[in-house]
Amino acid sequence: MTLVRERVKASGGRPVLRHPLRAEAMRGFAPAAGGAVVLTLGAVLAATADRWQGGWVETRSELHAMLLLLLPFAAAAGCWLGGRERRRRTEELWESVVRGPLARFLASAVPLALWLVAGYAVTAAGASLATWPYARGDRPYLDLLPVDVLAVAAASVSGQVVGRVVAWRPAAPLLALAGYAVLGLSVASDDGADRFVNPALPVGHGEIPVGRQPAAMAVWVAGLATAAVLAYAARRRWTALLPLAAAVAAGGLLVQTGDGLWRTNPVENRQVCDTSTTPQVCVNARYGALLPQVTAALSGITGRLEGVRNLPVRFEDRLGAPRAGEVQLPMLTPLGSSLVRGRLTDPGQYAWEAVAMLRGRGDCGTLDPRVSLADDAVEHYLAPSPAEEYFDRLDARGDEERRAGLAERRAARERLASMGADARREWLSAYFAAAGDCDARKVPAL
Incomplete structure (x- = not known):
């Protein structure tokens, strides 16, 4: 009251x-x-x-x-x-x-x-x-x-x-x-x-x-x-x-x-590109501000490919299959894997995936040993897999066949790395001319 x-x-x-x-x-x-x-x-x-x-x-x-x-x-x-x-x-x-x-x-x-x-x-x-x-x-x-x-x-x-x-x-x-x-x-x-x-x-x-x-x-x-x-x-x-x-x-x-x-x-089909590299690097416009990170992650690849012919014009990141003269950029989405809170989680892994996109032989099944050696040497030269050393150590402790395969891969890597600059550019130009082709005869010997 x-x-x-x-x-x-x-x-x-x-x-x-x-x-x-x-x-x-x-x-x-x-x-x-x-x-x-x-x-x-x-x-x-x-x-x-x-x-x-x-x-x-x-x-x-x-x-x-x-x-x-x-x-x-x-x-x-x-x-x-x-x-x-x-x-x-x-x-x-x-x-x-x-x-x-x-x-x-x-x-x-x-x-x-x-x-x-x-x-x-x-x-x-x-x-x-x-x-x-x-x-x-x-x-x-x-x-x-x-x-x-x-x-x-x-x-x-x-x-x-x-x-x-x-x-x-x-x-x-x-x-x-x-x-x-x-x-x-x-x-x-x-x-x-x-x-x-x-x-x-x-x-x-x-x-x-x-x-x-x-x-x-x-x-x-x-x-x-x-x-x-x-x-x-x-x-x-x-x-x-x-x-x-x-x-x-x-x-x-x-x-x-x-x-x-x-x-x-x-926006899904719009691209933001860095045209100063070869191939050019383009990302989806939804992540346009990410372009410097992606370009930096691929800088080791684009720098080593300077002067090489038969390359795609650009890496692209859009819905659907790449157009003529383009190659798919490694996927940035869905978020939570390659890209978390606006940062690339593993630039080395991202660059290695980009090399796999460039060679484009994902649907060839079991490859001829000559092609496998060439692919491994190019991968090692441009952007080695973060897991390469781990698998090499496993092969080094394996049976005789696995040790022999490791010795062949290391020898092929050394031959590509020891070439002169002009000779390496010529070999890489011939290699990328056969990108996406499963015919071993079109891949230059190493």
């Missing part, structure tokens, strides 16, 4: 009225659910940071993939909160207030949805800030974020409808399990057109939505949730038909158009 009198006195004798949304939003289940979202998604993202931190597209796709965890959780949280009055046995008291059913529903549903959305938004902001220092080109991608946020809110509100309708305590965990199962089956389906109505459908790193896709997905998820709320709490329940019709139309567009609502990111 003392606290009430103080509040009345502070307000000039008038009673202080608190909006019901304030009580729901400031304490209880909703803030705890929002905190659980931040902690859970933050832990998952931290554990997988190597595969997304440093790439804007990867960060976007990883955040979008978090919906597979978040949507069932949001639905279960809404369902649990929806059954609160039944568990407390305060349903009759709650129904006796002046406000209508829809207002009472929203007073409970909106704070939880906002807290879950805030948790996801905080996680997305944290992931973006973690990527910013390591990004090596491109720009942040926000094309999926608004619809993802809307999907989280829709799942929470829809789950609360289920919680109010289904008078069963295990309804919330069972709803979560059902959500994980449905989303998982949709993701696993590669050919079903219905997968395109899944708001958590994984998005490839090279894909961006066309203009209609986010709008159609927003109408789909919001329409279903709104229809459920109106069918449960509106005075005129037939009004639920309007958002339901909009959702059906949007879902039909998503299913019928399918892949047509997605296109390849134009």
Whole structure:
């Protein structure tokens, strides 16, 4: 009573009225659910940071993939909160207030949805800030974020409808399990057109939505949730038909158009090149600022190939097969292997893979010993494998055949290294003229 009198006195004798949304939003289940979202998604993202931190597209796709965890959780949280009055046995008291059913529903549903959305938004902001220092080109991608946020809110509100309708305590965990199962089956389906109505459908790193896709997905998820709320709490329940019709139309567009609502990111086919080397070195524009690192990693190769003929014009890094006069650059993606947080993890390994790309005999199967000797000598001269010494030591301790093979390889390496500069350039020019050819007769003897 003392606290009430103080509040009345502070307000000039008038009673202080608190909006019901304030009580729901400031304490209880909703803030705890929002905190659980931040902690859970933050832990998952931290554990997988190597595969997304440093790439804007990867960060976007990883955040979008978090919906597979978040949507069932949001639905279960809404369902649990929806059954609160039944568990407390305060349903009759709650129904006796002046406000209508829809207002009472929203007073409970909106704070939880906002807290879950805030948790996801905080996680997305944290992931973006973690990527910013390591990004090596491109720009942040926000094309999926608004619809993802809307999907989280829709799942929470829809789950609360289920919680109010289904008078069963295990309804919330069972709803979560059902959500994980449905989303998982949709993701696993590669050919079903219905997968395109899944708001958590994984998005490839090279894909961006066309203009209609986010709008159609927003109408789909919001329409279903709104229809459920109106069918449960509106005075005129037939009004639920309007958002339901909009959702059906949007879902039909998503299913019928399918892949047509997605296109390849134009940046994927753009290259940033260093034309001062032979071959030239080009990286995908998404990692344009990485070019100096890649050029430095390949400098030992390009320096030793100066003056050599029959080389590709450039190393390229784009989708699809290399064009005439080009050779594929060793893959920088997916992140977490060659590239982690904007840095090449092993420049020596990267350079060795580039030499393998240059000689281009990956599909030849078992090679003629003459070709194998030439390939090994060129590899040793341009960029030896980081594991070369290890395998040489194994062969040195092996049987007589393996020791003899090692002696032949070392002799071939020595012959190439001891050639005069002009003679070596001529031999390498003849060697690269046979690049990609499995015919041993076209490879010069060493």
